[in-house]
Amino acid sequence: MNKPSNTADDILAAARRFIVAGGYNGFSYADIAEVIGIRKASIHHHFPSKVDLVQTLVRRYLEDAVTGMGELERKIPQSPELLRTYTGYWAQCIEDASRPFCVCALLASELPALPPEVAVEVRAYFQFLSGWLAGVIERGVEQGTLTISAAPRVEAEAFMATVHGAMLSARACGDAAAFATIMAPTLQKLIPATD
Amino acid sequence: MNKPSNTADDILAAARRFIVAGGYNGFSYADIAEVIGIRKASIHHHFPSKVDLVQTLVRRYLEDAVTGMGELERKIPQSPELLRTYTGYWAQCIEDASRPFCVCALLASELPALPPEVAVEVRAYFQFLSGWLAGVIERGVEQGTLTISAAPRVEAEAFMATVHGAMLSARACGDAAAFATIMAPTLQKLIPATD
DNA sequence: ACGAAACTACCTACTAGTAGGTAGGAAAGA
DNA sequence: TCTTTCCTACCTACTAGTAGGTAGTTTCGT
Numbered sequence: 001m002n003k004p005s006n007t008a009d010d011i012l013a014a015a016r017r018f019i020v021a022g023g024y025n026g027f028s029y030a031d032i033a034e035v036i037g038i039r040k041a042s043i044h045h046h047f048p049s050k051v052d053l054v055q056t057l058v059r060r061y062l063e064d065a066v067t068g069m070g071e072l073e074r075k076i077p078q079s080p081e082l083l084r085t086y087t088g089y090w091a092q093c094i095e096d097a098s099r100p101f102c103v104c105a106l107l108a109s110e111l112p113a114l115p116p117e118v119a120v121e122v123r124a125y126f127q128f129l130s131g132w133l134a135g136v137i138e139r140g141v142e143q144g145t146l147t148i149s150a151a152p153r154v155e156a157e158a159f160m161a162t163v164h165g166a167m168l169s170a171r172a173c174g175d176a177a178a179f180a181t182i183m184a185p186t187l188q189k190l191i192p193a194t195d
Numbered sequence: 196m197n198k199p200s201n202t203a204d205d206i207l208a209a210a211r212r213f214i215v216a217g218g219y220n221g222f223s224y225a226d227i228a229e230v231i232g233i234r235k236a237s238i239h240h241h242f243p244s245k246v247d248l249v250q251t252l253v254r255r256y257l258e259d260a261v262t263g264m265g266e267l268e269r270k271i272p273q274s275p276e277l278l279r280t281y282t283g284y285w286a287q288c289i290e291d292a293s294r295p296f297c298v299c300a301l302l303a304s305e306l307p308a309l310p311p312e313v314a315v316e317v318r319a320y321f322q323f324l325s326g327w328l329a330g331v332i333e334r335g336v337e338q339g340t341l342t343i344s345a346a347p348r349v350e351a352e353a354f355m356a357t358v359h360g361a362m363l364s365a366r367a368c369g370d371a372a373a374f375a376t377i378m379a380p381t382l383q384k385l386i387p388a389t390d
Numbered sequence: 391a392c393g394a395a396a397c398t399a400c401c402t403a404c405t406a407g408t409a410g411g412t413a414g415g416a417a418a419g420a
Numbered sequence: 421t422c423t424t425t426c427c428t429a430c431c432t433a434c435t436a437g438t439a440g441g442t443a444g445t446t447t448c449g450t
């Protein structure tokens with residue numbers, strides 16, 4: 001039912017790897033062309049401009065996050081376990097180097113220099129993630145499974161910040177395990193009387 | 196007593212602004228030349244290569260941090276007040292847009308794509324900052340002015356991560372006040388029984 | 391008159407993007 | 421069924437502009 005052509009997906013995947021490594025200006029059409037084995041003009045066939053490419057990439061990234069978080073919420077009703085699974089997901093991604101950084105976290109860092117079409121998509125991701133975390137935390141408080149010291153929205157922002165900062169630290173000290181090490185006490189502070 | 200020539204400093208200052216805005220690949224010698232009103236060839240006189248320029252910039256950034264933190268420790272012996280002052284400093288910088296992001300935090304995000312000479316300097320900054328924070332936290336625990344739930348080194352890493360992540364969030368939501376909002380509960384969790 | 395700091399003028403390599411064409415398959419009309 | 425037409429996917433070959441960097445010269449302060 002779906003198009004069998006996966007070149008566009010290959011381009012997006014390569015672009016994601018490059019962006020995660022070095023940001024928006026850290027790669028070129030030539031770089032992508034080389035790793036997937038086509039000419040750079042062919043990339044323009046799938047994505048007329050670099051802005052189109054990255055915009056599509058980030059938009060899809062957000063869509064995947066929305067559906068992914070939805071599934072996660074369905075499977076795991078308890079907030080503490082939900083937060084643990086979320087950070088565990090990233091810990092895994094960083095550990096096996098499959099997705100060693102969040103695309104949007106990286107792009108956000110260079111937001112003032114980003115094309116506006118891309119910037120708006122990045123901002124949307126942050127808004128979604130922070131909103132989702134706020135919801136999870138709020139529910140946890142209502143269930144009595146989480147203890148917080150500020151408003152859920154603020155706690156959510158702080159949690160998200162720590163996740164992104166922990167990615168940065170893991171990268172900076174070249175130690176993938178650093179992410180999990182940093183997140184452990186952060187989770188502990190939200191979850192009362194665990195194991 | 197100091198050299199009256201400030202062009203090299205002007206170049207470094209301009210480069211810092213550009214890097215803070217868009218990272219290592221987000222600016223060119225031409226960009227710097229334009230804003231400070233010289234030709235780009237003249238920049239090569241002061242900094243033969245871009246690597247030299249950014250390496251010098253990051254090295255000086257670390258030196259300034261080392262002396263700055265030293266002074267801070269001399270002036271403020273109490274750990275809670277020290278952490279508050281440190282985050283307050285960044286809150287101020289972000290608020291007045293004078294230094295809306297940490298140079299090394301930004302460069303760390305694109306670390307895999309950075310020239311190795313620059314990467315090593317960035318890593319040194321992270322090591323210093325995390326070590327300094329660990330010392331501050333350890334002393335606070337000994338003084339009984341801080342309560343922690345993990346080893347001082349881990350708490351320090353988590354604190355640093357939250358600071359960097361909060362910068363990112365402030366940038367992403369385009370609201371400078373977000374930084375202080377995020378840091379408030381983070382500080383509160385470390386400081387027991389405060390007003 | 392000497393060196394530092396700036397300049398003009400240039401280089402090569404690479405950037406995103408375009409023009410125009412080709413190979414092959416699907417569709418559609420007689 | 422054959423042929424024309426269209427489409428997708430890719431190609432070669434090119435453009436204008438920008439990247440970092442160099443060579444050689446002039447300007448300026450002491």
